[in-house]
Amino acid sequence: MYDVIVVGARCAGSPLAMLLARRGHKVLVVDRATFPSDTVSTHYIHQAGLSRLQDWGILDRLVATGVPPMRHLNFSYTDIFLEGFADPIDGIDATYSPRRTILDEILVDEARKSGAEVLEGFTVTEVIFSEGRAAGIRGRFGDGPEQEFRSQFVVGADGRNSTVAGLVGAEIYRSVPAACFVYYSYYSGLDWEFQHRTGNDPQQFGVWPTHDNQHLVAVMRRRERLREFRADIDGSFQEIFDQIDPVLGDDIRANGKREENFRAMSYPDNFYRRSAGPGWALVGDAGYHKDPFTGWGITDALKYSEVLAEKLHEGLSGARPIDEVVAEYTKIRDAESNGTFELTCSLAELSLTPYYDSVFRATSMDREYTTKFFGLISGGVPGEEFFAPANLAALYEKVDFPADRRFLTKS
Structure with a gap:
């Protein structure tokens, strides 16, 4: 009999299991994959996520694998350019994009340890x-016989197509249609800083370094252009670079060497699922999923697995009824993630609203506010502070932004 069974052992499940086991709880984690194994991912971990790894004593181990640090980021939205980096968060002055074969194996190993x-x-x-409560799981290894494991609580950390969510009937209560598709691969031969560039058409490319002296290279276009893209994947991939930044387009053509097959990401709609019920909960993409455009999937998985671990510990220790306290986890997650969710859904359309156009255009004219922008991106500056009407009004006055182009509120 386990205290908690966690289904899914990647960026949400293994940290949850690790944190509960460190508190003395008996935890079982199951995953249909074997590790190390790869999965579709942006790879990117924001400073806020790295802060969790640091607190858990894992960050140094990850850095020691040779994943390159990033300390200068380049963003563009058509003719708006923002470059720089956020102030340190908990002493962390870099971001990292590890291969999932490496990151996930570390997390699984830490859970075991x-x-x-x-x-x-x-x-x-x-x-x-x-008696109306989740009390365990059944399943099998390969084609082997069915096995049963019992527990006080079951958590689904098994991704956006969560099996657990389907089995417990967790309904989606908020949904925003997905706008784009993504193709990506890994390239050697590039000597580029982080690039996140959105151009007209609309389309986008992103490039950032990862393990093995390679860069993850990704492109995005609107979903309605997927058939056209698939008709000539190599040509369409190159075309996006040529149209957004011809200089970088020439460089990737001349010096970039694709090392693996292309991978396609055609995500489901952005959503929130009901993530707590009698004897069960969902964490990570199983309960809350958004477009990869802002790269917040891993960071949010780490962040909210910690919140859920705290609530489960409180319930398992008998301090409060476990279903009651776990329900608070979903309220915290929904409240704290709402700004990221809304910003991601908007930016993933690949065309700025007048509000965001005015904010980011004025931001690009001021070094201090540009640093705040990267603080917003990294998780160090709350959206309520960055987008506060009084702060934006002061920014517009400082950079002498035209009054007829100011949009102080989203409405």
Whole structure:
């Protein structure tokens, strides 16, 4: 009998299991994958996410794998250019984009070292209910016989297409249609800083360094252009660079060498699912999923797995009823993630609203506010502060932004 069974052992599940096991709870983690293994991902971890790894004693281990630091970021939205970096967060002055084969294996290993039991290659087929509450799981290794494990609580950390969410009937209560598709691969031969460039048409490319002296190179276009893109993937991929920044387009053509096959990301709609019920909860993309444009998936998985771990510990220790306290986790997550969700959904349209155009255009004219912009991106500056009407009014006055182009509120 386990205290908690966690289904899914990647960026949300393993940290949750690790944190609970460190508190003395008996935890089982299962995943249908075996590690190390890859998965579709932006790879990017913001400073706010790295801060969690640092607090857990994992960041140094990740850095020691040779993942390159990034300390200068380049953003553009058509003719608006923002370059720089955020102020340190908890002493962290860099960001990293590790390969998931490396990051996830570290997280799984840390869960094991902390005392959690981890079963790899195990596929869940059923969530067991007893007296109306989730009470365990059934599943199997490969084609083997079905096995059953019992627990006080079950958590689905199994991604946006969560099996657990389907088995417990967790409905989506907020949804925003996905706007774009993504293709990406890994290139050697590039000597580029982080690039996140959105151009007319609309379309976007992103490039950032990862392990093995390679860069993750990604492009985005609107979904309605997917068939056209697929007709000539190599040509369409190159075309986006040529149209947004011909200099970088020439460089990737001359010096870039694609090292792996292209990977396609055609995500489902952005959503929030009901993420707590009698004896169960959802964490990571299983409960809250958004477009990869802002790269917040890993960071949010780390952040809210910690929140859920605290609430589960409180309930398991008998301080308060466990379902009651876990319901608070969803309220915290929804409140704290709302700004990121809304910003991501808007920016992922690949065309700025008049409001965001005016804010980012004025921001690009002031070094101090540009640093705040990167603080917003990194998780160090709250959206309520960055977008506060009084702060924006002061910015517009400082940079002498035309009055007829100011939009002090989103409405």
